[in-house]
Amino acid sequence: xxxxxxxxxxxxxxxxxxxxxxxxxxxxxxxxxxxxxxxxxxxxxxxxxxxxxxxxxxxxxxxxxxxxxxxxxxxxxxxxxxxxxxxxxxxxxxxxxxxxxxxxxxxxxxxxxxxxxxxxxxxxxxxxxxxxxxxxxxxxxxxxxxxxxxxxxxxxxxxxxxxxxxxxxxxx
Numbered sequence: 001x002x003x004x005x006x007x008x009x010x011x012x013x014x015x016x017x018x019x020x021x022x023x024x025x026x027x028x029x030x031x032x033x034x035x036x037x038x039x040x041x042x043x044x045x046x047x048x049x050x051x052x053x054x055x056x057x058x059x060x061x062x063x064x065x066x067x068x069x070x071x072x073x074x075x076x077x078x079x080x081x082x083x084x085x086x087x088x089x090x091x092x093x094x095x096x097x098x099x100x101x102x103x104x105x106x107x108x109x110x111x112x113x114x115x116x117x118x119x120x121x122x123x124x125x126x127x128x129x130x131x132x133x134x135x136x137x138x139x140x141x142x143x144x145x146x147x148x149x150x151x152x153x154x155x156x157x158x159x160x161x162x163x164x165x166x167x168x169x170x171x172x
Contacts, residue, residue, distance in 0.1 A: 065151050065168060073166055076156030080166070081110035086117050086132055094132045095139055102145040102167070111169055114155060119163040136165065 004012060065073075072078045084101040086094045098115065105113050117133040140149055148170050155164035 065153075069151075069168065070153075073153050073156065073168075076158045078112055078156075078166065080112045080114035080159065081105065081108075082112075083114045084116065086115070089132070091131060091135065095135075098136070098139060099143065099145070102143065102148070102169075105169060106145060106148050106172070109172055111171070113167040113169065114159055115165045115167055116160050117163060117165065133163075140167065 082101060082105045084097060086097060089097060101113060101115075115136065117136055118130070119133075137152065140146065140152060143149070149167060150170045151166075151168045153166045153168070155161060155166050159166070
């Protein structure tokens with residue numbers, strides 16, 4: 001292992017001077033060799049105001065389906081009654097399409113809607129990808145059809161895998 005150059009030692013000393021220990025036990029004194037950096041002391045921070053205690057929200061209702069549904073969904077044996085592909089849509093058009101598809105599916109008595117959102121792809125700004133996928137769960141939770149949705153699950157590979165969702169509707 002090599003020793004630090006003087007400028008590296010100075011930089012390292014600055015970094016270690018800003019570290020606060022996690023425990024309250026005093027740290028052993030460590031001797032720093034080389035030139036000592038001049039560090040100006042910062043004024044002590046005022047304590048942050050305490051947030052009022054909030055009751056924890058109940059966990060999301062994940063197990064709204066029986067085990068046979070989850071097995072069928074996990075194995076890809078479920079055949080969707082309706083498919084909605086959101087590729088090429090912007091956020092507003094996607095929201096309108098989801099709302100209309102849910103209305104038609106509920107009216108027709110469908111049980112499984114396959115929602116194809118597309119995979120979230122890595123992209124550097126200004127290219128933003130995966131915004132529909134990121135918003136879909138929130139949209140469904142506040143949808144006017146939310147009470148008719150029994151569960152939302154990730155789709156099997158044969159139905160699009162990570163780029164698709166099953167929306168299981170409650171029986172009429």
